[in-house]
Amino acid sequence: xxxxxxxxxxxxxxxxxxxxxxxxxxxxxxxxxxxxxxxxxxxxxxxxxxxxxxxxxxxxxxxxxxxxxxxxxxxxxxxxxxxxxxxxxxxxxxxxxxxxxxxxxxxxxxxxxxxxxxxxxxxxxxxxxxxxxxxxxxxxxxxxxxxxxxxxxxxxxxxxxxxxxxxxxxxxxxxxxxxxxxxxxxxxxxxxxxxxxxxxxxx
Amino acid sequence: xxxxxxxxxxxxxxxxxxxxxxxxxxxxxxxxxxxxxxxxxxxxxxxxxxxxxxxxxxxxxxxxxxxxxxxxxxxxxxxxxxxxxxxxxxxxxxxxxxxxxxxxxxxxxxxxxxxxxxxxxxxxxxxxxxxxxxxxxxxxxxxxxxxxxxxxxxxxxxxxxxxxxxxxxxxxxxxxxxxxxxxxxxxxxxxxxxxxxxxxxxxxxxxxxxxxxxxxxxxxxxxxxxxxxxxxxxxxxxxxxxxxxxxxxxxxxxxxxxxxxxxxxxxxxxxxxx
Numbered sequence: 001x002x003x004x005x006x007x008x009x010x011x012x013x014x015x016x017x018x019x020x021x022x023x024x025x026x027x028x029x030x031x032x033x034x035x036x037x038x039x040x041x042x043x044x045x046x047x048x049x050x051x052x053x054x055x056x057x058x059x060x061x062x063x064x065x066x067x068x069x070x071x072x073x074x075x076x077x078x079x080x081x082x083x084x085x086x087x088x089x090x091x092x093x094x095x096x097x098x099x100x101x102x103x104x105x106x107x108x109x110x111x112x113x114x115x116x117x118x119x120x121x122x123x124x125x126x127x128x129x130x131x132x133x134x135x136x137x138x139x140x141x142x143x144x145x146x147x148x149x150x151x152x153x154x155x156x157x158x159x160x161x162x163x164x165x166x167x168x169x170x171x172x173x174x175x176x177x178x179x180x181x182x183x184x185x186x187x188x189x190x191x192x193x194x195x196x197x198x199x200x201x202x203x
Numbered sequence: 204x205x206x207x208x209x210x211x212x213x214x215x216x217x218x219x220x221x222x223x224x225x226x227x228x229x230x231x232x233x234x235x236x237x238x239x240x241x242x243x244x245x246x247x248x249x250x251x252x253x254x255x256x257x258x259x260x261x262x263x264x265x266x267x268x269x270x271x272x273x274x275x276x277x278x279x280x281x282x283x284x285x286x287x288x289x290x291x292x293x294x295x296x297x298x299x300x301x302x303x304x305x306x307x308x309x310x311x312x313x314x315x316x317x318x319x320x321x322x323x324x325x326x327x328x329x330x331x332x333x334x335x336x337x338x339x340x341x342x343x344x345x346x347x348x349x350x351x352x353x354x355x356x357x358x359x360x361x362x363x364x365x366x367x368x369x370x371x372x373x374x375x376x377x378x379x380x381x382x383x384x385x386x387x388x389x390x391x392x393x394x395x396x397x398x399x400x401x402x403x404x405x406x407x408x409x410x411x412x413x414x415x416x417x418x419x420x421x422x423x424x425x426x427x428x429x430x431x432x433x434x435x436x437x438x439x440x441x442x443x444x445x446x447x448x449x450x451x452x453x454x455x456x457x458x459x460x461x462x463x464x465x466x467x468x469x470x471x472x473x474x475x476x477x
Contacts, residue, residue, distance in 0.1 A: 003452060004299075004301075004451040004452065004454050005448075005451065006301070006451065009444075014338065014408075014431060015408075015429075015430070015431025015432040015436075016431055016432060016437060017313070017314075017317065017430065017431035017432070017436050017437055017440050018305070018312075018313045018440065018443070020222075020437035020440055020441070021313055021316065021437070021440025021441060021442070021443035021444060022303060022443045022444045022447060023444060024220060024222040024437065024440075024441050024444055025220050025441055025444035025445050025447075025448055026444060026448070027222055027225075028220060028222055028224075028225050031222070031225040031226070031227070032225055058231075058234060060236060060409075061409075061412060061432060062409050062410075062412035062413040062416060063393070063397065063407065063409035063410045063412070063413050064393035064396075064397075064410075064413035064416075064417070065236050065413075066236070066393075066412075066413055066416040066417060066420070067236065067412065067413075067416060068233035068234060068235060068236060068242050068246070068247075069233060069234040069235075069236055069239070070233050070432075071230070071231035071233075072432075077409055078409070079407075079409070080404065080405070080407045080409075080410075081407060082405075083364035083368075083405040085368065086339070087338040087339035087340070087362055087364060087365035087368065087369075088338040088339035088341055088342070089338075090338055090362070090364075090407060090408055091338070091407075091408040091409070091431070091432075092407070092408075092409050093409075093432065094432070095431065095432050095433070095434075095437055096230055096231070096233075096432075096434070097222060097223065097226075097230065097434060097437060098437075100226065100230060100231075101222075104227075123290070123293065124290065127287070127289040127290040127292075127293045128285070128287055128289055128290055128302075130304070130306065132306070133311075133312065133339065133341070134339075135339060135341075140302075143300055143302070144290075144294065146298065147290075147291065147294050147296040147298040147300055148294060148296065150296050150297055150298035151294065151295060151296045151297065151298075154297060155297065155298070156297045156298060156299070157298045157299070158298070158299045158301070159298050159299065159300045159301065160284070160300075160301045160302070160303065160447060160451070161300075161301075161302050161303075162302070162303050162305065162313070162443060163285075163302040163303060163304045163305060163306065164305050164306075164312055164313045165305060165306050165311050165312030165313065165314075165341055166306035166311040166312070168311060169311075169340065169369050169371045169372050169375070170339075170368075170369060172368055172369070173368065200236070200239075202234060202239050203239060
């Protein structure tokens with residue numbers, strides 16, 4: 001038996017549930033000092049960069065303003081993300097707990113464009129065999145990059161990622177990728193600023 | 204060379220882990236959208252059953268998973284983690300890569316982990332119908348399955364761009380007895396307003412959430428359910444990480460570099476080799 005414990009734990013992030021699912025028990029170990037060094041990485045789309053470019057503040061969880069105001073990273077509740085294929089990650093806000101942990105430096109976030117994410121999905125399909133969902137592909141891209149960093153540095157890290165779902169219903173997205181029709185879209189900072197200006201003011 | 208790590212059904216977690224217990228300071232409270240004052244659990248009663256509201260705010264470290272919920276989760280849990288030997292080889296990396304494969308659930312994603320307990324607690328509270336949103340359709344299909352198991356009706360507002368991209372997600376929800384509507388829709392006031400603003404809008408999760416909440420608030424027999432963001436949803440997902448910790452602990456030693464056997468006519472060492 002080997003007592004294996006990951007150095008890096010990775011999940012894709014839209015609202016935060018699958019990243020939280022894999023990482024919170026490890027975050028607990030980090031917060032309680034049992035494993036202080038574990039690196040917790042959330043991966044999001046560059047076209048909906050909530051954790052990497054959003055503001056940590058109170059905002060509505062929905063467009064119409066029916067929900068309570070949550071303290072979270074947000075791009076503004078009326079932010080309409082471009083129609084990327086990872087539909088599950090097109091959310092303006094994020095889990096208040098994930099947001100707090102990212103804000104406090106317990107977790108960190110990175111973002112990628114959809115073409116490089118589909119490159120990773122293809123690599124995964126052609127090595128491990130599973131055709132994964134576009135959302136999940138973000139986590140795979142994150143894991144591949146961590147593994148390539150190790151290749152450079154020679155470090156023998158243990159990487160764990162959440163392979164959250166299959167892509168059997170996402171083949172039109174793969175078709176678009178193979179047809180060269182995927183567009184990489186970095187949401188302009190000015191538009192983010194505009195929608196952030198419409199966040200309700202909290203005294 | 205072990206590829207996947209399987210736990211017995213009995214080793215599935217019996218409790219969820221609540222990270223709120225270990226935060227250095229409490230979370231900032233949710234605020235009422237009009238008064239901007241912290242909301243009380245009562246404010247959430249129109250959309251959630253009390254048991255889920257309690258889970259939303261508690262700082263208790265562990266919460267028991269009801270036996271009925273465990274029975275359903277056992278359909279596919281514990282989910283296997285895999286060692287990605289082939290990916291490692293392709294990348295020529297010295298790193299070890301493991302992935303926890305959540306695609307083994309009925310709808311093919313991690314979303315069932317919270318769909319099952321959410322439908323269960325709603326059923327226990329006497330709720331007859333649930334309204335929700337879905338982006339890619341993973342959440343909607345998971346909740347369609349869960350509500351079917353507990354005899355609840357389910358209406359799902361699916362972000363229009365995904366509805367168009369993934370028509371078979373809708374079919375899947377129908378197969379499990381749920382109704383799936385592209386969002387924004389004309390069924391709700393907020394949906395009508397969004398369509399008036401932009402008739403060609405691709406929709407967003409923020410819009411679909413508004414529609415589902417409006418639907419739930421407007422009917423006594425209906426509650427709202429969310430597939431991410433909220434504390435109780437994330438709590439239910441911790442089975443993934445809890446299992447992963449157990450599984451990585453129980454992994455077999457990889458092929459040893461050197462094999463030593465005693466020599467002297469003892470059978471058993473001869474077939475060892477690399």
